[in-house]
Amino acid sequence: MMRSPGAARTWRDAKNVAFITLDTLFWSKKTIFVAIVSLLIIGLAVFGRLILSYHWVNAPFTPAQVFGTLMSTAVVHFLVVFVTLFYGTALISEEVEGKTITYLFTRPVSKAVVMLGKYLALLWVSALLVVPAIVLSYLVLYVGADMRPFMQDVGLLAKDMGIVFLALLAYGSLFGLIGAWFKHSILAGLVYAFGWEGIVSYLPGFTRKLTITHYIQSIFPHENTAGAIAMLIGRRTEPAEAVVTLVLMAVFFSATACLMVREKEYVLEQ
Amino acid sequence: MTGILAARNLSKWYGQVIAVNNVGFTLGAGVTGLLGPNGAGKSSLMKLITGQLRPSQGEITVFGERAWNNPGLFRRIGFCPEQDSFYERMTGAEFLQALLRLNGYGEAEVRRRAQDALALVALADARDKKIAAYSKGMRQRIKLAQAIAHDPEVLVLDEPLAGMDPVGRHETIRLVRRWGREGKCVIVSSHILHEVEAMTSNILLMHNGEVLAEGDVHQIRDLIDKHPHNIYIRCSDARRLAAALVGFDDVVGIRFHPEGDAVTVESRRPDDFYRRLPELMLEAGLELEEITSPDDNLQAVFHYLVK
Amino acid sequence: MPIYDLSYRHWSGEWTSHPYRWWVITRQGIRLLAQKKRFLFLMILAALPFVVRAVMLYFATVLGRSGIITVDARFFEQFLTQQSFFVFIIAIYAGAGLIANDLKVNALQIYLSKPITRRDYMIGKLGVVTFFLGVVTLLPAVLLFLLAVVFETDGKFLEQYYWALGAIVAYSLVIVFTNALLVLALSSLTKSSRFAGINFAAIFFFSQILYGILGGILRTSRVAWVALGNNLELVGNLIFGTEPRYQSPAWLSLAILAALAAASALVVHRRVQAVEVVR
Numbered sequence: 001m002m003r004s005p006g007a008a009r010t011w012r013d014a015k016n017v018a019f020i021t022l023d024t025l026f027w028s029k030k031t032i033f034v035a036i037v038s039l040l041i042i043g044l045a046v047f048g049r050l051i052l053s054y055h056w057v058n059a060p061f062t063p064a065q066v067f068g069t070l071m072s073t074a075v076v077h078f079l080v081v082f083v084t085l086f087y088g089t090a091l092i093s094e095e096v097e098g099k100t101i102t103y104l105f106t107r108p109v110s111k112a113v114v115m116l117g118k119y120l121a122l123l124w125v126s127a128l129l130v131v132p133a134i135v136l137s138y139l140v141l142y143v144g145a146d147m148r149p150f151m152q153d154v155g156l157l158a159k160d161m162g163i164v165f166l167a168l169l170a171y172g173s174l175f176g177l178i179g180a181w182f183k184h185s186i187l188a189g190l191v192y193a194f195g196w197e198g199i200v201s202y203l204p205g206f207t208r209k210l211t212i213t214h215y216i217q218s219i220f221p222h223e224n225t226a227g228a229i230a231m232l233i234g235r236r237t238e239p240a241e242a243v244v245t246l247v248l249m250a251v252f253f254s255a256t257a258c259l260m261v262r263e264k265e266y267v268l269e270q
Numbered sequence: 271m272t273g274i275l276a277a278r279n280l281s282k283w284y285g286q287v288i289a290v291n292n293v294g295f296t297l298g299a300g301v302t303g304l305l306g307p308n309g310a311g312k313s314s315l316m317k318l319i320t321g322q323l324r325p326s327q328g329e330i331t332v333f334g335e336r337a338w339n340n341p342g343l344f345r346r347i348g349f350c351p352e353q354d355s356f357y358e359r360m361t362g363a364e365f366l367q368a369l370l371r372l373n374g375y376g377e378a379e380v381r382r383r384a385q386d387a388l389a390l391v392a393l394a395d396a397r398d399k400k401i402a403a404y405s406k407g408m409r410q411r412i413k414l415a416q417a418i419a420h421d422p423e424v425l426v427l428d429e430p431l432a433g434m435d436p437v438g439r440h441e442t443i444r445l446v447r448r449w450g451r452e453g454k455c456v457i458v459s460s461h462i463l464h465e466v467e468a469m470t471s472n473i474l475l476m477h478n479g480e481v482l483a484e485g486d487v488h489q490i491r492d493l494i495d496k497h498p499h500n501i502y503i504r505c506s507d508a509r510r511l512a513a514a515l516v517g518f519d520d521v522v523g524i525r526f527h528p529e530g531d532a533v534t535v536e537s538r539r540p541d542d543f544y545r546r547l548p549e550l551m552l553e554a555g556l557e558l559e560e561i562t563s564p565d566d567n568l569q570a571v572f573h574y575l576v577k
Numbered sequence: 578m579p580i581y582d583l584s585y586r587h588w589s590g591e592w593t594s595h596p597y598r599w600w601v602i603t604r605q606g607i608r609l610l611a612q613k614k615r616f617l618f619l620m621i622l623a624a625l626p627f628v629v630r631a632v633m634l635y636f637a638t639v640l641g642r643s644g645i646i647t648v649d650a651r652f653f654e655q656f657l658t659q660q661s662f663f664v665f666i667i668a669i670y671a672g673a674g675l676i677a678n679d680l681k682v683n684a685l686q687i688y689l690s691k692p693i694t695r696r697d698y699m700i701g702k703l704g705v706v707t708f709f710l711g712v713v714t715l716l717p718a719v720l721l722f723l724l725a726v727v728f729e730t731d732g733k734f735l736e737q738y739y740w741a742l743g744a745i746v747a748y749s750l751v752i753v754f755t756n757a758l759l760v761l762a763l764s765s766l767t768k769s770s771r772f773a774g775i776n777f778a779a780i781f782f783f784s785q786i787l788y789g790i791l792g793g794i795l796r797t798s799r800v801a802w803v804a805l806g807n808n809l810e811l812v813g814n815l816i817f818g819t820e821p822r823y824q825s826p827a828w829l830s831l832a833i834l835a836a837l838a839a840a841s842a843l844v845v846h847r848r849v850q851a852v853e854v855v856r
Contacts, residue, residue, distance in 0.1 A: 009374070016371045020357065027359055029772060037783060044790055051794060061794070069793055078786045086775050093771070099355035103416065106320055106351075107372040108344040184615070186774045187669060194782060195662075262339060265323055267284070268353065 010116075013109045017117025018124065020104075021091070025125045030086050037082065038133035041074045045137035052141070063141040064153050068221075070137055071160050076216060079133065080167045081193050083126045088175025089185035091118040096266045105266075112258035119176050119254050126168045134160060159221050166219075166246045170212045173253035180257045180264070209237065212249065218242040273298045274424060274455040275319060279328035282314055289314035291479035292328070297457065301450035303466035304459040306476035312459040313352060315476070316428050319457070320349045332424060345373065348422035350413050352429045352459075358402035362393055362412050365401060366419050373420045387419035392441065406433035414442065418449075425449060425456040431465055443468050498522050498536040501543065504560040505551070508533045514554050518546070532560075598693045602701025607708055610671055619670065620712065623663035627717035630656050631724055638728040648725055648734065650741045653718055654817040657748050658810055663713050664756055669777055672706040672760035674770030676849070681768040685849065695849045699761075699842075706757040715749035741817070748816045752809060755834050762841035765848035781805055801825040808833050 025031075048066035092115070095101035104114050138157050142150040171193075178192070179185040201211045208214045218236040237245070273296035282290040290311045304312050317323040318330050321337035321344075330337050332347060357365060366384035375383065388394045391411040396404065401412060410433050417425060427446070431439050446469045449456050457474075460466050466473065467487070475483040475490075483490045505511055512524045512533050520543060523536035537543040540563070551558050610616050630652075637646040679685050688698055722742050726735050759780070764773040788804035801807040801823030808830035814820070815827035 013372060013374075016368070020368050023359060024357055029767065029769075033772075033776060033779070037779065040783070040787075044787070047791075048794060066794065069790055073786050073789050073793075078783060082775070082779060082782075090771065094769075099351075099353040100357060102322065102349070102351045102353070102355075103357075103369055104372070105322055106344055106347070106349040107369060108341050108374065109372050110341045111339070184670070186673075186771050186778075187666065190669070190775075190778050191666070194778070267323075 010110075010113055013113045014117035014120055017104065017109065017114050018120040021118045021121035022124055024094075025087055025090070025121055026128070030090070031125075031129065034079075034083055034086065034129045037079060038129060041070060041079060041133045042136050042140065044070060044074060045140040049140050063149055064156065067138060067141050067153070067156070071134070072220060075130070075134060075137075075160075076164060076167055076220070077213070079130055080126070080164060081171055083129055084122070084168060084171040084175050085186070085189045085193060087122050087125055088172050089179035089189050091115075091122060091176050092180045092261060092266075093183075093185055096268065099268050101266055102268070111262040115176070115180065115258045115261040116254070119173065119257070122172045122176060123168060126172060127165070130164060130168070131161065134164065156221055163216060163219055163221075166243065166250075167212070167216050169250040170215075170246045170253075173250040173257065174212065177253045177257040177260065180260050209245075212246070215242040215246050215249075275330075275332055275457065276334075277315075277318075277328065277330045280315075280318065280325055280330050281327040282311075282318055282323055283326050288479050290318065293476075293479075293481050294328075295474060295481060295484050297455055297474075299450070299453045299455050300472060301446055301456045301458060301470035303470050303473040304457055304476065305461070305463065305466055305473055306459075307461055309478075310461075310476040311479040312461075312476055313428055314479075316349075316426050316457070316459060320347060320426055344422075345420065346422050347424045347426065348417035348420065350417040350425070350427040350430050352432070354406075354409055354433070356401045356409065356412070359400060361398050361400055362388060362404070362408075362415075363397040365412060366416055369416050370419055375420075383419050383421075387415040390418065390445070391415045407435050407438045410434050411438065411442075414445075423454055425454055427456065427458045429460055430458060431460065431462070439465070446470075498538045499540040499543075500564050501535045501537060501540065502532060502560070502562045502564055503535065503547075503558070504532040506531075506557040506559070507554075510554055511551070511556055514550050518543075534564075595692075595697075599697040599701035599704060602688075602693075602698060603704030603708065606675065606702065606705030610705070610709065616670060619663075619666065620709070623660070623667065623713040624717065626656065626659060626663075627721065630717075630721055634721065634724050634728055650738060650744065650817045651819050652725075653721060653741055653745050654748065654813050654819055656721060657714055657718055657745070657752060658813055660714050660717075661752065661806065661809065664710055664752060665778070665781065667709050667713060668706060668756045668760045669774040671709045672757065673764055673774035673777060675702045675705060676761060676764040676845070677767050677770045677773050680765070689850075695846065698849055699845050702761060703757055706760060707753050710753040710757055711749065714752055715746065718745045718749055744816045744818075748813050751812055751816075751834065755805075755809065755838055758838045758841035758845070762844040765845045798823040799825050802829050802833055805837075 045066070048061075048063075048070070052061055052063060052066065092101070095104070105111060134157070142153065144150075174192070175185075175189050178188050182188045197211045197213045200207050201213045201217075202208075215237060219239045219242045236242075275295075275297040277293050277295050280290055280293045281288065293311075293315065304315065306312050314323065318325055319332065319337060321340060324338045332343055335343055337343060357368075360368065363384055366387055367380050370380040370383055385394070385397075388397050391414050393408060393411055393415065396408060401409065404412065410430065414427070414430055417427065430446070431442055434442060443465070446456055446458060450470065458466065458469060471487045472485065473483070473487050473490070474481060503511065508526060508531055512526070515521050515524060515535060520537050520539040521535060522538055525534045525536075527533065535543070547561075633646050634648060637648050640646070679688070685698075689695065693701075719742070722745055725738075729735065760773070760777050763776045763780075764770065767773050767776075784804040785806055788801055788807060791800045791803060792798055801811065802825045807823055807825070811821055811823060811825060811827045811830040812834060814822075815831065821827065
């Protein structure tokens with residue numbers, strides 16, 4: 001039996017798989033759709049800026065409040081979930097349907113490393129599509145004659161980016177696992193994202209900890225309706241614990257996905 | 271088990287459907303044709319050999335190592351799949367280079383090997399063209415190229431000639447024969463018998479998931495005792511020849527052809543028949559115009575075994 | 578002794594008339610989906626709210642209608658609105674791949690080479706989705722109404738709410754056709770059923786989020802028409818004559834749904850072609 005490859009070789013193989021996957025993931029109709037959603041979010045930021053500038057609404061909004069609303073509802077609870085659901089469930093299943101998985105599985109690269117490489121590609125593509133929406137929205141809302149709020153709240157922006165990255169890690173690994181496991185992975189992903197998380201995150205007690213959104217809400221710097229409702233029902237997890245849990249979730253789901261891909265037979269339809 | 275490729279009591283089933291049924295064989299260097307009708311289990315067997323499927327029972331080994339979940343083996347195995355699927359956005363060169371990087375080669379080696387493989391399959395001029403723009407024959411050749419680019423010792427080719435034009439087929443057959451002579455273990459599947467005959471006389475015949483026969487096609491034919499050999503003879507007086515032949519006990523049937531100047535003789539001992547025939551023709555004063563054996567070929571072997 | 582000719586025999590029976598050719602596609606689509614155990618399980622799950630409501634009806638009768646459970650027009654409207662989760666899931670499962678899979682394998686050419694028109698194909702495919710969506714909305718809602726009538730001993734319910742049956746049918750049809758046409762349109766735009774399914778989900782959820790943001794910024798529910806789900810709910814309020822949750826005008830929601838249905842039908846009509854003309 002051949003010896004197991006070292007870490008350097010594993011990283012190199014995963015990177016090479018990621019480059020192949022990046023090309024197919026990024027240059028697809030999915031990206032157009034995600035780009036449209038990102039543009040709509042930036043459009044909402046523009047709308048918010050117009051309201052702030054021309055006082056269409058008699059309520060003292062600050063750029064931070066508008067940015068916070070955008071981040072909590074549109075970005076973290078929609079865009080991140082959708083991007084990872086869209087790309088994550090397609091990582092393995094699209095290659096199986098397209099019958100190109102044969103080329104990857106008949107190389108001297110472990111199937112687990114193939115999955116790892118695909119997960120890397122997912123993170124890259126997701127970050128490429130989500131980060132500009134966040135940064136541009138921030139710029140649209142803050143850039144003006146008075147740059148003090150921009151500088152004051154740039155820490156918030158950095159924190160939001162960190163949270164978004166953690167959310168991409170956690171959701172990406174979960175949906176990657178769902179895509180590797182189920183045939184109808186989109187449905188399973190939707191049921192989790194908008195069924196399970198939509199209901200269980202509002203349940204009292206320990207059950208809320210069985211969702212990713214609970215930990216994200218625990219470290220989210222902006223107040224939002226969902227978070228407020230959740231606070232009424234139960235306490236948030238400590239931020240440090242929430243970060244560690246999210247990272248551990250990502251590791252667990254991606255490791256399980258790697259194991260699943262390694263042991264599962266993917267029968268290509270004739 | 272010895273040999274490069276070996277299967278022992280190998281079975282694979284999907285629920286109630288048995289794709290490969292208790293198959294056993296040993297293959298060494300050279301070209302082996304894997305033959306059978308659609309649904310015989312050829313593709314399933316190839317996927318078992320290349321570790322894409324896990325055996326339900328038994329084992330399949332390559333160089334003495336099990337194929338399933340053994341990625342290291344793929345340094346020595348090249349697989350050309352049947353399906354016409356690619357990363358369409360890539361050019362031919364990019365496709366080969368991407369896969370060669372996964373073989374662990376350095377960048378310079380990747381480029382060199384990709385170039386050599388493209389030249390071998392006559393795609394050097396189309397290296398920078400996107401695969402989506404390739405013709406059917408070019409797509410088939412790029413598939414072959416990715417299988418051979420890393421110079422494997424074992425080549426598993428699933429219907430490699432599908433979609434190729436006659437020139438492409440001729441070139442590919444020539445390549446396959448060359449790889450066999452070079453000492454590689456090449457297993458080629460097809461349901462087109464004359465193509466396989468052009469590449470090799472060593473076959474593995476499958477039907478309904480089982481191996482019906484293994485070995486040289488001519489030897490297999492000889493072993494099929496229950497089917498006498500058919501020998502077609504055209505001569506100056508077919509009826510006189512028939513009269514001369516009918517007394518021999520190995521001759522079990524004589525059939526006259528409508529044109530009247532030919533007979534087909536069924537003989538249980540073709541070697542004795544051939545030995546006897548020249549003397550018989552001379553004694554009878556007959557002129558021999560043509561003699562062939564219509565069933566000393568794959569078609570007949572397949573037909574007899576499958577019936 | 579007669580020797581029978583076993584070669585090809587021409588059809589000597591009756592030919593079905595053209596108006597019913599779409600039914601062949603619908604019937605086949607229903608049969609294929611009904612063979613899938615997971616889908617059947619989903620349909621059984623979708624029947625559970627009906628069972629719960631039927632039990633509620635029973636207890637309402639036993640405990641008296643003016644008690645804890647009120648059986649009025651809102652009872653049926655709420656049932657239909659609550660079924661929207663299953664409508665969403667079933668529309669994706671049954672509808673996302675209906676045309677996308679045919680496009681993927683170039684089956685449209687085969688379909689349209691038979692003596693059927695593009696309209697037959699579209700109606701046939703629409704029939705598949707509407708059938709299953711109707712099974713989880715119209716059918717159980719009508720059954721609930723009939724149960725309410727049957728459980729009632731003095732006939733007052735029927736006298737008071739006879740019109741609710743028409744409202745049930747109307748609202749069910751709005752829900753069914755809006756979802757069915759939208760998912761078919763998205764299915765016709767791509768060769769990937771996964772892509773169609775997620776686009777369908779995105780339209781629903783993103784429109785809801787858009788309403789959440791706009792409503793939060795503008796501090797009003799007049800913009801509720803932005804969300805597709807809210808439009809369906811507002812139309813339901815209009816049909817059943819119940820108090821709306823949002824301040825947005827119901828006629829606007831009806832107009833939006835009608836426009837969406839028309840646009841979806843147009844998209845499907847444009848996309849269903851035997852060959853693609855590349856200019």
